[in-house]
Amino acid sequence: MKELSHDRDCGQSCCLRVEKLSVKIGNDEILKNAELHVHCGELAALIGPNGAGKSTLLKAILGQRDYTGVIAFSQPGQRSKKPRIGYVPQSPSFDPSEPISVADLFACCMSRRPAFLGLSKSMRQTVKTCLQRVHGEDLIDKRVGTLSGGELQRVLLALALEPIPNILILDEPLSGVDVEGMNALMDMLDEIRKTYDLSILMTTHDFSMLPRYADQVALIDHTVVCKGTPQEVLSSEAFRRTFHMQGGSL
Ligand code: ADP
Numbered sequence: 482m483k484e485l486s487h488d489r490d491c492g493q494s495c496c497l498r499v500e501k502l503s504v505k506i507g508n509d510e511i512l513k514n515a516e517l518h519v520h521c522g523e524l525a526a527l528i529g530p531n532g533a534g535k536s537t538l539l540k541a542i543l544g545q546r547d548y549t550g551v552i553a554f555s556q557p558g559q560r561s562k563k564p565r566i567g568y569v570p571q572s573p574s575f576d577p578s579e580p581i582s583v584a585d586l587f588a589c590c591m592s593r594r595p596a597f598l599g600l601s602k603s604m605r606q607t608v609k610t611c612l613q614r615v616h617g618e619d620l621i622d623k624r625v626g627t628l629s630g631g632e633l634q635r636v637l638l639a640l641a642l643e644p645i646p647n648i649l650i651l652d653e654p655l656s657g658v659d660v661e662g663m664n665a666l667m668d669m670l671d672e673i674r675k676t677y678d679l680s681i682l683m684t685t686h687d688f689s690m691l692p693r694y695a696d697q698v699a700l701i702d703h704t705v706v707c708k709g710t711p712q713e714v715l716s717s718e719a720f721r722r723t724f725h726m727q728g729g730s731l
């Protein structure tokens with residue numbers, strides 16, 4: 482694995498460490514000896530071809546895949562505490578004809594009260610507060626199936642931020658979002674990580690936003706092939722090889 486300038490010593494700050502991570506599904510080795518180190522407050526982006534193992538790496542961190550190796554989260558002074566992880570899955574689709582509203586979706590996820598009983602006043606206030614974090618209060622009564630790609634991502638993000646996690650994981654949040662929506666979503670993620678001092682780990686195929694928003698980029702192809710600053714990875718030989726590009730810059 483080619484390691485570029487990013488790997489600084491953590492010192493007293495908190496971090497997520499992935500070491501010698503291997504994942505097998507059946508006889509297929511999906512990931513082998515993957516290494517990643519994400520510091521608190523950082524945005525790390527995973528890039529790589531389809532089928533490279535990006536989602537598998539996220540699922541291993543989420544505890545949804547068996548693995549060998551180490552996935553460790555350290556917070557100084559809180560040794561035994563498990564990190565809270567917020568997760569925005571890869572664009573789930575909702576039927577536009579379904580009458581479920583954003584408020585109903587929150588109620589299903591956050592309350593034991595059946596949705597047909599409607600939302601209690603206090604629950605509606607909680608949902609509003611959650612949506613305010615993503616500037617989405619006006620979405621509360623919209624049907625989930627009619628939301629634009631960017632609106633749906635904001636709603637899913639609001640769900641993932643309750644309670645505020647230590648690490649926020651997003652699987653391809655920019656797919657299905659138009660260019661304007663992409664910039665708005667990335668600005669929002671930037672604001673959220675600074676406000677709540679959380680780490681963000683996301684996968685993306687959109688390389689153009691990396692230099693502006695990502696602190697670290699890891700190129701995945703069944704392992705971490707290369708990691709470093711966006712500039713380092715995007716100009717690396719490994720990047721060109723992986724995406725079958727000719728010489729020269731992007
Ligand atoms: P990426 O997110 O980079 O596109 P994935 O992590 O989804 O890649 O998948 C990596 C490889 O693992 C693919 O070849 C995929 O077919 C395989 N894979 C992922 N999940 C499963 C599964 N549940 N069962 C069998 N193979 C899987």
Ligand code: MG
Binds near residue numbers: 535
């Ligand atoms: Mg994927």
